[in-house]
Amino acid sequence: PPIAPATVTPETVQVWQWGPTPSRVEDVRVSVADDEQRITIDAPRAGWARGGQYFVVVRGGAAGVEGKTGDPVIADAAFYFLRQTTPLDDPAHNRAFPGDTYAERADNAHKLEVIRGELAPMFEHLAARGLPRAEIAALWRFTITTRSELAMDKPSQRMPIPIQLLIDPATGKVDLPLAPWDTPVEVEAKTRLRAYDGFATSANLLFELTAPVEAASVNGTTVELWRTDGPPTRVPATARVMADGVHVIVTPDQLPLPERAAVAGVVTDGVRDRDGHAIVAMPAGALLKAQAPIVVGGASTVGVVPLVDAVRLEDARGRLGALLADRGRDHVVAAWPFVTQTIAPRLDGLAATAARLGVSPQPADVTFKTPGQALLDFPLAIADCTAALGALAALSDGAKAPAVMGFCMGGTLAWAVAAAGEPSCCVSYYGSGVPDMLGMLDQVTCPTLFHFGNADAYIPNEGVDAISAAIAGRDGFLLNVEDAGHAFDNHESAIFWNEAAAKSAWAKTMSFLTEHA
Numbered sequence: 001p002p003i004a005p006a007t008v009t010p011e012t013v014q015v016w017q018w019g020p021t022p023s024r025v026e027d028v029r030v031s032v033a034d035d036e037q038r039i040t041i042d043a044p045r046a047g048w049a050r051g052g053q054y055f056v057v058v059r060g061g062a063a064g065v066e067g068k069t070g071d072p073v074i075a076d077a078a079f080y081f082l083r084q085t086t087p088l089d090d091p092a093h094n095r096a097f098p099g100d101t102y103a104e105r106a107d108n109a110h111k112l113e114v115i116r117g118e119l120a121p122m123f124e125h126l127a128a129r130g131l132p133r134a135e136i137a138a139l140w141r142f143t144i145t146t147r148s149e150l151a152m153d154k155p156s157q158r159m160p161i162p163i164q165l166l167i168d169p170a171t172g173k174v175d176l177p178l179a180p181w182d183t184p185v186e187v188e189a190k191t192r193l194r195a196y197d198g199f200a201t202s203a204n205l206l207f208e209l210t211a212p213v214e215a216a217s218v219n220g221t222t223v224e225l226w227r228t229d230g231p232p233t234r235v236p237a238t239a240r241v242m243a244d245g246v247h248v249i250v251t252p253d254q255l256p257l258p259e260r261a262a263v264a265g266v267v268t269d270g271v272r273d274r275d276g277h278a279i280v281a282m283p284a285g286a287l288l289k290a291q292a293p294i295v296v297g298g299a300s301t302v303g304v305v306p307l308v309d310a311v312r313l314e315d316a317r318g319r320l321g322a323l324l325a326d327r328g329r330d331h332v333v334a335a336w337p338f339v340t341q342t343i344a345p346r347l348d349g350l351a352a353t354a355a356r357l358g359v360s361p362q363p364a365d366v367t368f369k370t371p372g373q374a375l376l377d378f379p380l381a382i383a384d385c386t387a388a389l390g391a392l393a394a395l396s397d398g399a400k401a402p403a404v405m406g407f408c409m410g411g412t413l414a415w416a417v418a419a420a421g422e423p424s425c426c427v428s429y430y431g432s433g434v435p436d437m438l439g440m441l442d443q444v445t446c447p448t449l450f451h452f453g454n455a456d457a458y459i460p461n462e463g464v465d466a467i468s469a470a471i472a473g474r475d476g477f478l479l480n481v482e483d484a485g486h487a488f489d490n491h492e493s494a495i496f497w498n499e500a501a502a503k504s505a506w507a508k509t510m511s512f513l514t515e516h517a
Contacts, residue, residue, distance in 0.1 A: 001067050002035070002068040003036055003037070003039075003067055003068065003073065004065075004066045005032040007064070007065045008032050011059070012058065012059045012063075012065045013030050013056070013059070014056070014057050015041060015055075015056050016122075016125075017052055017054050018053040018054060018122065019053065022125055025044060027044040028041055028042060028043065028044055029041070029042040029155065029180075033306070039058075041056065042155035043155055043156055044156070045157075045179075046156070047151075047153065047156055050146055050210060050211055051143075051144060051145070051146040052144045053142075053144075054141065054142055055119075055122050055140065055142075056140055056141075057126060057131070057136055057139045058137045058138040058139070059131060059137065060074050060075065060137030061137075064137060065137065072137075073137045079138055081112050081116070082115055082116050083116075083119075083123060083134075084116065088109050088110075088112050088116055089109045089110045091106070094109065097109045119141065122139060123139070126139075145280065147278075147279065148209050148213055148277070148279045149209065149279065149280050149281065149282050150207060150209055151209060152282045152284040152285045152336070153282055153284070154177065154309065157179050160205065160206065160208075160336050161199075162199030162338040164316040165284070165313070165316055167198070167312075168312075169315045171194075172197050173195065173196060173197055174193045174194055174196045174197075174199070176190040176193060183457070184486065184495050184496060188493050188496065191494070197339075198338070198342065199338050200340070201256035201257045201340045201341065202255045202257070204250060205225070205250035205251075206247060206250070207250075207267070208246055208247050209247075209273075209279060210246070211273055212244070212246055212273065212274050213241060213245060213246070213248075213272060213273050213279060214274055215241040217270060217272040218241045219238075220236070220237060220238055220239055221268075222239070222268050222270035222271045223237075223248065223250055223271065224237075224265070224266040224267075225250060225265055226265075226266065228262045228263065228264050228320070228322065228323050229260075229262035232322060232327060235252055235263070236252070236253040236254070237250055237253060238250070238251050238253065257340050258340065259340055259342055259344060260340060260341075260342055261340045263339070264319070264337045264338070265335065265336055265338075266327070267332075267334050267335070268331045269331045269332075278333065279333055281333050285336075287302065287305070288316055288317050288334065288336060289320065289324060289332055289335055290317060293317075294314040295307070295311055295314040316336065323335070378413075378416075381413055382413065382417055385404070386417055386420045386421040389402055389404060389421045389422075389423055390421065401422055401423055402424065402517075403423050403424050403517040404421070404423040404426050405427040405428075405513075406427075407487070407489065408429070408430060408431070408487060409431070409433075410431075411429045412428070412432060412433035412434055414426050414427065414428045415431055415433075415434050415440075415444075416437065418446055418448060419440040419444045420443075422445070422446070423446050424446060424516055425449070425513065425516035426446055426447070426449070427451070427509050429489060430452050430459060430486055430487065430488075431450075434450065434467060435459070435462075435464070435467060436463075438466060438470045441470055441471070441474075446476070447478075447516045448476065449508065449509065450478065450480065451480050451481075451482065451505045451508075452464045452481050452482070453481070453482050453483070453498075454483055454484070456486040457486055467479060480505060484502075485498065488505070489501075489502040
């Protein structure tokens with residue numbers, strides 16, 4: 001029967017790490033399935049401790065998990081025996097256990113007694129903390145492998161990148177699940193990636209391990225790359241371990257890969273941890289190389305894997321079938337497929353736009369620079385905008401000069417252009433560079449309106465306070481602070497958009513421009 005989700009709390013479902021001094025695991029995520037008949041416990045973000053021993057306890061009784069109708073959750077028959085304080089393999093109890101013969105019943109009693117003995121210290125630990133045996137509806141323990149695993153874990157978001165499991169089979173688009181710990185920037189990036197139908201053609205592959213490996217064991221022989229959109233063909237590539245010993249970068253010898261190319265990564269047991277043992281796969285990795293289907297008749301064939309995840313696994317498993325059949329499964333620890341994104345249609349669209357406008361679609365005066373070098377071009381951006389401002393002013397036939405307005409980096413650029421040029425006025429939305437550019441305040445002669453949010457994760461309130469102090473007593477300078485975060489006027493991003501703040505600031509902007517522009 002369904003359970004009442006509200007009764008599943010950190011007190012009714014607890015996870016402990018067992019040892020000489022047992023400790024509560026606080027950063028697990030516990031959720032109730034949509035059918036309200038299953039509870040899922042996700043590992044901590046960093047994963048379970050390598051070689052760690054854990055136990056989970058579900059509290060029943062009046063203060064525990066309840067059914068949908070308010071009835072307490074109770075122990076099943078087998079667990080009823082496990083929480084007893086007397087030995088189960090006493091011949092006097094033989095008839096209490098299943099089996100057709102005395103010997104079968106005695107064997108079952110012995111098996112349960114071994115488990116009861118293993119759980120007894122945990123019952124005692126909980127009883128000492130106010131949780132009596134009679135109120136424990138379930139308790140089980142598990143041990144984490146000591147081997148280094150190739151991370152392929154959805155809850156902790158440790159996945160090889162790219163991987164087909166991050167493509168939604170229903171839409172064919174990238175779908176990176178959001179996590180509670182994502183920053184606003186990460187949330188926006190994941191959201192924007194949902195417009196893509198595959199992965200980059202020129203990026204490295206990256207996968208993670210749960211413990212350091214021997215760098216020499218990671219190479220083009222133990223880590224393979226294959227094309228799978230025809231007869232499986234090996235793609236020459238290099239593989240190397242990063243300095244932390246747990247992240248591996250795989251680089252095809254020839255980039256970019258073709259668009260819509262079907263590719264697969266394969267990692268063999270030649271990759272060794274620092275104890276000399278072969279790495280192992282996590283459950284998702286094991287399922288991807290399975291020969292039996294994971295979805296049959298619209299249902300998951302693996303009870304603990306929800307259908308939504310099973311569908312993705314089956315889609316990816318099917319893409320690996322021909323490769324693993326041709327290459328062989330021997331010594332394969334894990335394999336995963338992915339498809340590169342579509343590129344040409346969008347470029348064709350841009351070229352068509354260029355033709356419609358009567359300009360060349362070919363870039364001119366192209367200079368390739370590193371990100372650091374590109375940052376040094378900010379003065380050129382100021383110069384370009386100032387020149388554009390002057391050109392527009394020349395077209396104004398004696399009317400007021402054009403105004404300048406920008407958002408985020410554009411807000412910083414607008415402030416710089418106001419100092420370098422002669423706009424009629426300036427509106428700067430959450431320009432992160434403005435607090436560090438107050439030295440040019442005396443160069444700004446036009447009315448200026450600043451907008452900031454008081455909960456901006458990228459612009460400390462101290463910076464906004466510095467602007468307020470700098471413009472105090474100066475005519476023509478206005479500071480508006482909304483009860484919002486960064487980019488609150490970005491209506492294309494749900495994570496940033498704050499409708500109330502955006503409307504409030506925009507009304508002030510329009511009033512300001514009406515007066516000064």
